[in-house]
Amino acid sequence: MDPFSQLILAISTASFFTFQWLFHSVSPWMSPRITAGFLRLTPKQKIEWNSRTVSTFHALVVGLFCLYILLFDDAVNQDPVWGDPTMVKINVAVTAGYLVSDLLLIFYYWKAIGDKLFVIHHLAALYAYYYVLGQGMLPYFANFRLIAEFSTPCVNQRWFFEVLGYPKSSKPNMANGVMMAVVFFLVRIAVMPLYYSRMYSVYGTDAFNRVPLGGRSAWICSSICLDVMNLMWMHKIARGCYKVLRSSRQGKSGTQENGKTE
Structure with a gap:
């Protein structure tokens, strides 16, 4: 194994x-100091609180690194299939860890945070990232997927408020809900045409072959x-956001100028 692979x-x-460590030590110590409500939660x-705290930290670190690579790593942007994967590998290695x-926490605490969709999501991502870390291929596309992490903090914050x-x-709650829907759409849905058009542009090329x-x-x-x-x-988030905004508008329309409800 070469030195960089060891790194x-x-x-x-x-x-x-x-x-x-963040899950077992840092979040349980830090959370009650941020909000006393943590102490009133069930086991x-x-x-789940600790799991989502760790998730938010990972999303911010990896998401910012991903954005930096997309903006400034010319080697990856110019050759999305075989460009120099050094920085992407470092970012993906953090995500793989x-x-x-x-996954270990999900299986160990299945009754609290078990979710089949998350297991499928994690396994699919690890399967794809194996080729990035092992053979350095497709660095642009691997990194591009990580931009989706920017939606995670708002999703977690919604649960914290709840x-x-x-x-x-x-x-x-409403401000976070609207932001969550907008950010989720921008970084996970709106970018799909760009992602798949870039995929189509390299399909059949020598690099692809x-x-x-x-x-x-x-x-x-x-x-x-x-x-x-x-x-x-996205469908679930959009429906939830629509219901909350609609109920809020109905609540306002049922209030008279003197503040009494009809």
Whole structure:
């Protein structure tokens, strides 16, 4: 194993243990100092709270690194199939460590945070990222998928508000709900045409033909699988956001100028 591959393995391992530490130690210590509501949660809710806290931290770190690569890594942008994958590998290694850590927590705490869709999502992503880390192929597309992480903090914040008892019609909850729907759409749905048009542009080229069949399958199948789930989640988010905004408008229309309801 060459020195850089050893470094990538070390980063993935360090990422795994870091996220385990954040889940078991940092979040339980930090959360009650941020909000006293954490202490009133049930044991299952505390497990999910800690899991979502770790998820938010991962999303911000990896998402910002992903955006930097998309904006400034010319080698990857110019050659999306075989461009220099150094920075992408580092970012993907962090994500791989997180995904393995989260899968372990999901299985161990299945009654609290078990979710079949998340298991499928994590396994599909790990299968695709194996080819990036192992053979350095498709760095642009691997990194592009990570831009979706920018929607995670808003999704988690919605759950935090819910378990803390914030009414759905409260201003913080509504503001976060609208932001969640907008950001989710922008980074997971609106970018699909750009992603698949770039995929189509390299299809059949010499660079594409050098990708082994397993790599092509991982790339195309995992992309479709992840985007089908993104569409399902977008549908649920849009419906939830619409219901909250509609009930809020109805509540306002039922209020007279003197503040009394009809």
